[in-house]
Amino acid sequence: EVQLVQSGAEVKKPGESLKISCKGSGYSFINYWIGWVRQMPGKGLEWMGIIYPGDSDTRCSPSFQGQVTMSVDKSINTAYLQWSSLKASDTAMFYCARVVADSIGYGAFDIWGQGTMVTVSS
Amino acid sequence: QSVLTQPPSVSGAPGQRVIISCSGSSSNIGAAYDVHWYQQLPGTAPKLLIYDNKNRPSGVPDRISASKSGTSASLAITGLQAEDEADYYCQSYDSSLSGVVFGGGTKLTVL
Numbered sequence: 001e002v003q004l005v006q007s008g009a010e011v012k013k014p015g016e017s018l019k020i021s022c023k024g025s026g027y028s029f030i031n032y033w034i035g036w037v038r039q040m041p042g043k044g045l046e047w048m049g050i051i052y053p054g055d056s057d058t059r060c061s062p063s064f065q066g067q068v069t070m071s072v073d074k075s076i077n078t079a080y081l082q083w084s085s086l087k088a089s090d091t092a093m094f095y096c097a098r099v100v101a102d103s104i105g106y107g108a109f110d111i112w113g114q115g116t117m118v119t120v121s122s
Numbered sequence: 123q124s125v126l127t128q129p130p131s132v133s134g135a136p137g138q139r140v141i142i143s144c145s146g147s148s149s150n151i152g153a154a155y156d157v158h159w160y161q162q163l164p165g166t167a168p169k170l171l172i173y174d175n176k177n178r179p180s181g182v183p184d185r186i187s188a189s190k191s192g193t194s195a196s197l198a199i200t201g202l203q204a205e206d207e208a209d210y211y212c213q214s215y216d217s218s219l220s221g222v223v224f225g226g227g228t229k230l231t232v233l
Binding site: 037046047049050059097100107108110114 | 124155156158160162167168169170173174179209211213215219220221222223224225226227
């Protein structure tokens, strides 16, 4: 079965760092772009960026540039999203999703992780 | 404010047909970039409903269809069922932003 499994919910304080994960299985992980999508409480979907596990090529939305870091460890089929200093406004659900077979990474997301809820509160 | 504009809500009775619109511009839908649609049931991750403007992934019923024309796209659901009650999002690429954009989402209520 093709799936993406994300790490569990996190509760952090402002200023703390965080790295969440997204593990792919059932397909050739290195050959599909992985995207990250934010959904703030009660709000819509926001595209954060994409990363290609094969060579770690990354495209980031200007809205999130410098705020988060995307990375992969292709040896364990896992993508990561990390923050160096969280803010209360980072409180949201974060989804990873696989981009359909597409050479430039901007196609549809056909497989989604279950989401990781990040809560930042003092 | 989303780059792609969707109505905040639509509703219909069981068995009826509803259409959800997605309005863009010359830098996204109007530039011939593909449109994709997702369904998000309460408390769950989004699910791909339509890709590349009109194609259904396997498992998506044929009572769900979509089209694109000019700077807009639309999703149609016929034979409404209670299980269709969800949020729906359109997605495309925007050349001005050099990235993917989502519509603001539409809440479908089955009366």
